[in-house]
Amino acid sequence: MKVAIYPGSFDPVTNGHLDIVTRAARLFDKVVVGVFDTPAKALLFSTRERVDLMREAVAHLTNVEVKTYSTLTVDFARTEKAPVLVRGLRMGSDFEREFEMAMMNKQLAPDVELVCLMARAEYQFLSSTLLKEAVQFGDSSKVENMVSPAVLAALKRKFGPKAAGKN
Amino acid sequence: MKVAIYPGSFDPVTNGHLDIVTRAARLFDKVVVGVFDTPAKALLFSTRERVDLMREAVAHLTNVEVKTYSTLTVDFARTEKAPVLVRGLRMGSDFEREFEMAMMNKQLAPDVELVCLMARAEYQFLSSTLLKEAVQFGDSSKVENMVSPAVLAALKRKFGPKAAGKN
Amino acid sequence: MKVAIYPGSFDPVTNGHLDIVTRAARLFDKVVVGVFDTPAKALLFSTRERVDLMREAVAHLTNVEVKTYSTLTVDFARTEKAPVLVRGLRMGSDFEREFEMAMMNKQLAPDVELVCLMARAEYQFLSSTLLKEAVQFGDSSKVENMVSPAVLAALKRKFGPKAAGKN
Amino acid sequence: MKVAIYPGSFDPVTNGHLDIVTRAARLFDKVVVGVFDTPAKALLFSTRERVDLMREAVAHLTNVEVKTYSTLTVDFARTEKAPVLVRGLRMGSDFEREFEMAMMNKQLAPDVELVCLMARAEYQFLSSTLLKEAVQFGDSSKVENMVSPAVLAALKRKFGPKAAGKN
Amino acid sequence: MKVAIYPGSFDPVTNGHLDIVTRAARLFDKVVVGVFDTPAKALLFSTRERVDLMREAVAHLTNVEVKTYSTLTVDFARTEKAPVLVRGLRMGSDFEREFEMAMMNKQLAPDVELVCLMARAEYQFLSSTLLKEAVQFGDSSKVENMVSPAVLAALKRKFGPKAAGKN
Amino acid sequence: MKVAIYPGSFDPVTNGHLDIVTRAARLFDKVVVGVFDTPAKALLFSTRERVDLMREAVAHLTNVEVKTYSTLTVDFARTEKAPVLVRGLRMGSDFEREFEMAMMNKQLAPDVELVCLMARAEYQFLSSTLLKEAVQFGDSSKVENMVSPAVLAALKRKFGPKAAGKN
Numbered sequence A, B, C, D, E, F: 001m002k003v004a005i006y007p008g009s010f011d012p013v014t015n016g017h018l019d020i021v022t023r024a025a026r027l028f029d030k031v032v033v034g035v036f037d038t039p040a041k042a043l044l045f046s047t048r049e050r051v052d053l054m055r056e057a058v059a060h061l062t063n064v065e066v067k068t069y070s071t072l073t074v075d076f077a078r079t080e081k082a083p084v085l086v087r088g089l090r091m092g093s094d095f096e097r098e099f100e101m102a103m104m105n106k107q108l109a110p111d112v113e114l115v116c117l118m119a120r121a122e123y124q125f126l127s128s129t130l131l132k133e134a135v136q137f138g139d140s141s142k143v144e145n146m147v148s149p150a151v152l153a154a155l156k157r158k159f160g161p162k163a164a165g166k167n
Helices: A015-027 A047-057 A073-079 A095-108 A128-137 A149-166 B015-027 B047-057 B073-079 B095-108 B128-137 B149-166 C015-027 C047-057 C073-079 C095-108 C128-137 C149-166 D015-027 D047-057 D073-079 D095-108 D128-137 D149-166 E015-027 E047-057 E073-079 E095-108 E128-137 E149-166 F015-027 F047-057 F073-079 F095-108 F128-137 F149-166
Strands: A003-008 A030-036 A064-069 A084-089 A113-118 B003-008 B030-036 B064-069 B084-089 B113-118 C003-008 C030-036 C064-069 C084-089 C113-118 D003-008 D030-036 D064-069 D084-089 D113-118 E003-008 E030-036 E064-069 E084-089 E113-118 F003-008 F030-036 F064-069 F084-089 F113-118
Touching (some): A003 A073, A015 A030, A015 D113, A030 A047, A095 A113, A095 E128, A113 D015, A128 A149, A128 B095, B015 B030, B015 B113, B030 B047, B047 B149, B073 B084, B073 B095, B128 B149, C030 C047, C064 C073, C073 C095, C128 C149, D003 D015, D003 D073, D030 D073, D128 D149, E003 E073, E015 F113, F015 F030, F030 F047, F030 F073, F047 F149, F073 F084, F073 F095, F084 F095, F128 F149
Parallel strands (some): A003 A030, A030 A064, A084 A113, B003 B030, B084 B113, C003 C084, D003 D030, E084 E113
8 A cells, every 4th residue: 555645834725735635645545644743833823723624625535644743754754654755846836945855855764755746727826825915914705716615714713803804 | 097006115225126116107107106014024114214215215206106005915006096016026036936926916806917027137136135234244335326325324324333334 | 109019929829928918908008019020930830820810819909910020129119119018927938038138128228118927827837839739749629728719720720630630 | 557657758768767767666556658759859869779778777677668659748648548647857857847848738638647756866967968968079988877888888889989989 | 375265154064065165175275164153043053163063174174264254245255355255056055046145245345256166966955954954853863974973963962862862 | 277167159259258257367377268169059150260259359368278179078178187167157047957067077077176157247148149139130239348349340240231231
């Protein structure tokens, strides 16, 4: 059985992430989504919330599990006995940084294979950062096709009556 | 009447920004410079100061106004009834990020057109960040051709007797 | 009256080009599409054919004209008394080359302003080269949303019974 | 059974290509290497030679086959009933072009998944073009770690006594 | 006598930095490594520690000195009477930012020549940031070929019994 | 004595190339400009002409010699007993290709050091290709600050009465 991990912050999960998980779940026997549990980074959602939103988003995918991890990504792959690490590439990605990480991971864990999937055209320019700004300063109804209803509701709760009221 | 907005932090306005405003003012009937009023970002100058320096810089341009805004940029465009949003591109720009923002803006406001002007050769490598470092650690006389006298004076006041004394 | 030129090879015109012309026609009073008449470059369509296909594509835009030119682009702008040169930027563009040309143009004609419009998300990855390969080796029905019916018919004629027969 | 194709010109196959095939053969049940049979492109080796050198290179990989194709790559994938198309990415790749092709492929064949593997650090900068130049103008002994002995011998035969004599 | 400076944060010095110093020491009569003494940036090691680790790393290079500086880099070059400023370029570098700094430096100090050396293939993807993450979250034994034993020991002390214990 | 080579096609030499030679001549004891003598590439000027124009351009630099070569660049360096190979980097450069060549050179000749100098701001966007187009289709008087009078005259002779007549 071929297992793959799909690691990230997912703050929050977008339809772009979900598309990558769905495609990875077709390629491999099992996909473990790894939600990085980091105390350092300033995130909008708690680890708990990010895991819950992800779990709901992938509930219909029978070969996908969601877990948290706080180790090196390649060590998480090993814990999960996953020889494959999946990443989504977008045009908005920093390719030099992607290569840097890929080469460092290869050095740390030569046995873990990095598999890159390219985001679909409609998600090429969708970043969690811009999504949050759009909801915070704008009108959440405009991002309905970028996130699930549950994530949209969660974003509105975070940004309070202002964003919620507009919709 | 065709109105364009030119949004930014302008911390502080440089000759590169001024060049873009001047050219935009020739292309469109009216240009509204939007100084982003953000509590979050760590800026050197207050919103008040950034607006004042910009106002002085564009005083000679009769079809340019300076305003602040704290909403999404595309919503500022709508408030100003401006169908055009102007941005300056420099070689030092992060193009992937520019495209990301452009596509997100198009999604949020399909009716607002993004018009990109390329910085002149001599301003291609002029960033506000490097400018501030140059004045802070160096000798402000060397950046005289990058900012107006008023901005230079303001920078010297910020960085105190050290920078001021050297000049 | 503000006139803009929109120069290119247009071999053949795609929906991506048409989108840029349409948007330019909203920004400026008149747009002159300049079809570059080059003996050197190996193109699929003759200058005549490229002009005809472009003329049909923009027939509904009342302030757009189509002409050929064989001079420097900035000299074509001057002949047309156009202070503006429009270019579409796609993620697939070679930005360094774009900047190189922009700076060279500025040197040759400081009075001509380059205005860049960003391709819409669905046309970000549409190049004439890939389009031709798709029709030549594949099935032209799949590119129906990338070109007009007239262009599709012209492409099928060029690539003969094989491409035509499949559709 | 999950089948993947790995298409290319392979003019000639390098250790970088071989590394990607080897890794793909671990990820999928079967890998079909597709040697593009193109009359147009000026290549050093004939299709026959490129296939033979590839076949020798992958002889030890039991789940790898080598075929030629002269259709669209996605149509080759379908002929082979392969839902996966593998590409190797190197730092020397033209990412914008890669994305362009990926999005065009997705449009032409939404059911074929593109899987990108990143070249190992030692092959990041190895291109067939530079390899051929090195053998042609230089000393073939220096590229022994970049190609198999059979490929090195073939390169020496192509470039005649000069290159052969030096080694 | 031709003197060059090689400035940086060196938090901590890696084998990639050491490779650049070594090569610069062959090109020029004397190399002064400038350790930037910055109160602002959040670094792992103190200026004192960064200088000590660098001194140990270059102890065998007789024409290399290590100093700290807290001025503009070009002013440090002048203080050292060095007409040359050396930088290492990696594929992971942000080239636009490099050019921006280079052009700003040229403006501030036209007499200081920037000389860029390209990192060796094995250090192209080695960044101090990823190195620290690898030691902090992982197993320091895996980065033994990236830093000197002294630097490895220092990293283990910083990250405490966890990292130290694993090795 | 430290010798450096500065290789290229120089078709023809521009003020950007001359700036790099001049700066290299200050850094090293002797600079040998290597004009690549290639039968394959379609160039405007013959090897003879390119050498002559370069010789005239560097006549005032006492430690610069001009030679032709038709071997690998690193072998030319060795023939000249030059441990240094100089290249100019422009924003318009293809960095991935530069790195590819640099790494290949390092593999072929580990003892030859690549030294990159960054083009001055005013030459960042000056390419021989665009220069030739400007003279061919335009007005040679506009490129007077990009090449020497001798090169300008040579360009006018190549492009005949049309270009010559305009000036």
